[in-house]
Each structure stands twice: as structure tokens, then as C-alpha cells.
Amino acid sequence: MKVLIMAAGVGSRISRHLQNQPKCCVDIEGKPLIRTTMELLNRRGLSQVAIVTGYQEKYIHQALEGFQYTRYFNPFYRVANSISSVWFARDFLAGDDMIIMNGDVFIEDSILDALLADSRSPLLLSDSTRITEADYRFQWENDRLLKYGKQLTPEETTGEYVGIARLSREYLVGFRQSVIEAVASEDYSCWWEDVIYRTVDEGKEVYVKDIAGHFWAEVDFIEDYERIKAFVRKSRQI
Numbered sequence: 001m002k003v004l005i006m007a008a009g010v011g012s013r014i015s016r017h018l019q020n021q022p023k024c025c026v027d028i029e030g031k032p033l034i035r036t037t038m039e040l041l042n043r044r045g046l047s048q049v050a051i052v053t054g055y056q057e058k059y060i061h062q063a064l065e066g067f068q069y070t071r072y073f074n075p076f077y078r079v080a081n082s083i084s085s086v087w088f089a090r091d092f093l094a095g096d097d098m099i100i101m102n103g104d105v106f107i108e109d110s111i112l113d114a115l116l117a118d119s120r121s122p123l124l125l126s127d128s129t130r131i132t133e134a135d136y137r138f139q140w141e142n143d144r145l146l147k148y149g150k151q152l153t154p155e156e157t158t159g160e161y162v163g164i165a166r167l168s169r170e171y172l173v174g175f176r177q178s179v180i181e182a183v184a185s186e187d188y189s190c191w192w193e194d195v196i197y198r199t200v201d202e203g204k205e206v207y208v209k210d211i212a213g214h215f216w217a218e219v220d221f222i223e224d225y226e227r228i229k230a231f232v233r234k235s236r237q238i
Helices: 033-043 057-063 082-088 109-116 169-184 192-201 222-237
Strands: 002-007 048-053 070-073 098-102 105-107 123-127 137-141 144-149 159-167 207-210 216-218
Touching: 002 033, 002 082, 033 048, 033 057, 033 105, 033 109, 048 057, 048 082, 070 082, 082 169, 082 192, 105 109, 105 159, 109 123, 109 159, 123 137, 144 192, 144 207, 159 169, 159 192, 159 216, 169 192, 216 222
Parallel strands: 002 048, 002 098, 048 070, 123 207
Antiparallel strands: 098 159, 105 216, 123 159, 137 144, 137 159
């Protein structure tokens, strides 16, 4: 199993709180978030890790001193969405099943365990406890994704997308080609997840795993950051 981490973005919604650092480098009780993630991956035997950097990449590499990982750099992080980051890492998209995750997502260990135990593909994580406050919204039924997008109403929403996917080696063949074609057609506004979402519109199955009851947070706003710190402090007291 390989892991590809997207960590190129600026994080404009929370940037004024970050002291010019990438979101994945926020301090979580004395340790950068990206280092916490890497330690979790390594504890679960996931050592084939690649990271796509962009904005202020020096902080990411400093945070990961001592770890082995493949480095990719996206120089277009300010003008293109994450499809370009996956494009730069396209050679990594082969040979094994893969987890793709956004670098600003904090997850507790049990979420990774649940993902590793589920071999369905493509598989996206979502949280059915987050409806009203959801950012990117999913509607699913019987674990199949039906609708997606920020425009979904709370009534249409089954849960919030977490920012993590599991893709089989077989699925990656077509996924990689679609990424290449998107960039070739100058579809730079595309996110890497859009390649998966478009297959829903074609009538193909995309699976959703509900992680309700497990803690996670994506560092988009200062409130997310505070939730993570509070969870880690509480966990250390147990």
C-alpha cells in the first residue's frame, strides 16, 4: 500500500494564523501535523509515502526530518488546483493500492485502521455526524455516492467528505490517465477528487465509508485547529 499526501496549497482561509507556514505544519501540542501523520502511517507499516509540496515547502521538509519519503514539487500551487499536484506525482500512481489524502487532515488511528481493512475502490471517507456544518458535502445510499458538492442543502447531505480516498492498483490505471488528460486539456481548476466524482456522473460506482464516531478535522479554519488541539490534549490525559 502506497500513500500520496497533497501538501502544496496556501490555505488562504486560515493563512493569517499560520505565520507563513503550510497548513500541514500547524503545531499540534508540540509537533507539526504532517509529522504526526507520518508517524501514524509508519506505525501501520506504510513506508512508501510521497508528498507533493508547493507553498513554503521548506517547513514541510524540516518537519519531516529523519523520515524517508518521495518528494514532488508543484510550482503552480497558486494558479492551479490539486489536479496539478497529482500530475507531478503521476509516476507514483502505479504498482500498488494507494491512499491519497490531503495533508491538512488530522485523523485518529482508528480511521486509518478502518480504511486499511476496507478493500473497496474507489472508496471515499465521509462523516455522517457532520451535516449542518459540513464544508464539502456528500449524499450517499447503501455506501454508494449519489451527489457531491458544496451546493448540496443540509436536507440533501448525508455527510461531510473527509479528504481521504483509497484506490486500487487497477483503478489507478484509469485514474492516472484521467489526470494526464485533464492537465493536457488545461483543466487546471480541477481537484484530484473531481476525477473520481466524474465517474459517478457516468453511472459508475464510487463507495463511501462512514467514519461517524471517529475523530478527524481538516485545518480550514481556526476552529478546526482548536478542535484538533483539544482532542490531542484529552487523548493524552486518558
